[in-house]
Amino acid sequence: MAKTIKVAADRAYDKTKTVLPAEVARGVYMQNAPSLRALKLMHLMIATAGGRMADDVQHELRLSDIRRIDGMKNHDRTSIIPLFGELNAATLIHDDKEKKRVTIGGMMDQAQIDYREENMTGDLVVTWYFGRTFRDMARDSNHWAILDRQTVFHLGSKYSVLLFQHIASLTGLYHVTSKTFTMPELRAVLGVPEGKLARLADLRRFAIEPAVSEISQLSRLTLTATLNKIGRTVASVTIAWDEKEPEQKQSTKAELGRSKVGRKARRDGTAEIPVMAFPDFGSVKGIQPWDRIARDNAPHIDGRHVPDLRVLSDAFRKWCREKSVPLDALSIKKSFTTWCKSYSAR
Numbered sequence: 001m002a003k004t005i006k007v008a009a010d011r012a013y014d015k016t017k018t019v020l021p022a023e024v025a026r027g028v029y030m031q032n033a034p035s036l037r038a039l040k041l042m043h044l045m046i047a048t049a050g051g052r053m054a055d056d057v058q059h060e061l062r063l064s065d066i067r068r069i070d071g072m073k074n075h076d077r078t079s080i081i082p083l084f085g086e087l088n089a090a091t092l093i094h095d096d097k098e099k100k101r102v103t104i105g106g107m108m109d110q111a112q113i114d115y116r117e118e119n120m121t122g123d124l125v126v127t128w129y130f131g132r133t134f135r136d137m138a139r140d141s142n143h144w145a146i147l148d149r150q151t152v153f154h155l156g157s158k159y160s161v162l163l164f165q166h167i168a169s170l171t172g173l174y175h176v177t178s179k180t181f182t183m184p185e186l187r188a189v190l191g192v193p194e195g196k197l198a199r200l201a202d203l204r205r206f207a208i209e210p211a212v213s214e215i216s217q218l219s220r221l222t223l224t225a226t227l228n229k230i231g232r233t234v235a236s237v238t239i240a241w242d243e244k245e246p247e248q249k250q251s252t253k254a255e256l257g258r259s260k261v262g263r264k265a266r267r268d269g270t271a272e273i274p275v276m277a278f279p280d281f282g283s284v285k286g287i288q289p290w291d292r293i294a295r296d297n298a299p300h301i302d303g304r305h306v307p308d309l310r311v312l313s314d315a316f317r318k319w320c321r322e323k324s325v326p327l328d329a330l331s332i333k334k335s336f337t338t339w340c341k342s343y344s345a346r
Contacts, residue, residue, distance in 0.1 A: 004141035009051025018047040022143035025169035031091040033191025036158040038086040054139035063124035074282040084111040105133025145169035159211040178240035206324045277328035283310035297340035
């Protein structure tokens with residue numbers, strides 16, 4: 001038994017930590033990186049499998065288990081299907097330098113959602129098999145990351161999750177407190193698709209700096225990012241980390257117990273400004289002031305409100321993602337109002 005699987009099996013009792021093979025945690029092996037919610041689901045699946053993650057067996061969890069994850073409490077059968085689709089599309093590419101062999105495969109093989117109990121209890125049973133490439137990687141792994149599940153499940157972007165799991169895989173190495181990434185390496189670690197955030201200024205503003213700040217707020221580590229230039233060109237970025245002092249860890253624990261509404265403002269030191277966040281999932285129907293804004297400003301025909309509020313809500317969240325507008329931005333109420341006025345079902 002390789003060390004990673006043994007560690008995962010030995011820590012099966014600890015429901016607060018997840019043991020992740022370093023090859024997966026470091027992210028550079030994964031292409032088509034999943035979204036934030038799919039990554040959180042992946043962590044739950046690996047934690048559920050534990051010491052059996054390398055076995056060719058069927059694993060199982062329930063929808064009620066998924067709903068316990070921060071930001072995923074409103075999921076249902078319809079909304080989790082695309083998440084498994086994302087995980088199935090993620091590609092693992094492992095170049096074994098010693099064996100001089102490249103392996104390309106998948107994270108997951110097959111998933112099934114049994115909804116026979118749905119009408120009676122509202123719950124579902126989800127089963128899956130991990131892909132052969134992932135199982136082989138886990139079986140042969142001798143390096144691992146132990147991640148605090150609460151931190152992973154509270155992080156608010158896929159960039160934060162991917163960077164956190166990568167750094168966590170390095171924190172146990174003796175005398176290693178930083179790592180320097182070339183720009184292509186850092187983009188790969190963060191899962192930034194080709195063509196997105198192409199300008200360094202955008203990469204810093206929307207990926208690097210928010211991820212470093214959020215990890216520092218919600219984990220046991222404090223991160224810093226330093227740009228390394230050759231002439232006037234940024235050639236690489238050094239990410240350094242320090243273990244927090246006990247009192248700082250208490251503050252982090254308290255933050256994890258607070259509502260995520262206003263978290264960005266508390267992180268940025270603007271918490272005295274009242275913070276309002278657009279719901280990150282589901283319909284705004286009945287949720288004020290968003291329901292009222294939508295009904296007052298979205299199109300009407302013959303006095304009838306046209307867009308379905310769930311469709312409208314999903315469309316606004318998609319617009320925010322495309323424009324890199326945080327759902328808890330200080331101007332989110334104004335943005336939603338303006339957006340509703342120009343909303344078109346097309």
